[in-house]
Amino acid sequence: MPDSSSEQITGWLSEQITEFKGLTGRVVESWRGIEMALREYTTNGPQFSDPNVPCLQLVQLEPTLDGADCRTIDTYQDDACFGLRLAIPHLHGQEWAGIYRESELSLPIGRIDAATVRLETGTLAEVTLSIGSVSILLMAAEINERNNGSFEWHRFDESVLVFLEPTDADQIEWIPPRLSE
Numbered sequence: 001m002p003d004s005s006s007e008q009i010t011g012w013l014s015e016q017i018t019e020f021k022g023l024t025g026r027v028v029e030s031w032r033g034i035e036m037a038l039r040e041y042t043t044n045g046p047q048f049s050d051p052n053v054p055c056l057q058l059v060q061l062e063p064t065l066d067g068a069d070c071r072t073i074d075t076y077q078d079d080a081c082f083g084l085r086l087a088i089p090h091l092h093g094q095e096w097a098g099i100y101r102e103s104e105l106s107l108p109i110g111r112i113d114a115a116t117v118r119l120e121t122g123t124l125a126e127v128t129l130s131i132g133s134v135s136i137l138l139m140a141a142e143i144n145e146r147n148n149g150s151f152e153w154h155r156f157d158e159s160v161l162v163f164l165e166p167t168d169a170d171q172i173e174w175i176p177p178r179l180s181e
Contacts, residue, residue, distance in 0.1 A: 054168035081156040083124035137166035
């Protein structure tokens with residue numbers, strides 16, 4: 001986890017970039033995650049999906065790699081921004097309920113052909129994993145419900161958003177806006 005020393009943050013970010021890029025060549029055997037509800041209060045309890053939301057909103061994403069090697073993808077906080085991090089899972093033993101649920105996820109499995117990292121404002125903002133002919137986009141961001149029931153999309157926030165179609169993220173009005181590549 002980074003602290004206030006910019007030298008240590010740079011070193012820590014460099015390690016994280018190396019860790020994410022090191023996923024290239026590994027095989028994803030399965031995915032688990034802790035989902036966070038899009039809406040807390042509906043007649044049927046928390047709502048975890050919506051036709052207008054083209055992604056999953058997670059507290060953490062856990063790929064199981066070849067050799068039963070598990071990892072956790074979640075977020076870190078660096079001053080006002082959150083970014084993505086890759087770590088060895090901690091034994092949490094936590095029960096997830098209410099607006100959270102632990103789930104097996106239907107995400108692409110197979111060999112990771114490429115792991116691309118995107119830094120913005122010194123923060124590990126996005127990671128794209130190419131698995132076979134499919135790419136998934138991971139973002140440190142969060143979806144907030146407005147009073148009128150629509151959604152507001154915030155980047156550099158504490159959730160991990162998973163887009164099965166990375167181009168869907170291009171269609172969203174982000175706060176703050178995504179920079180062009």
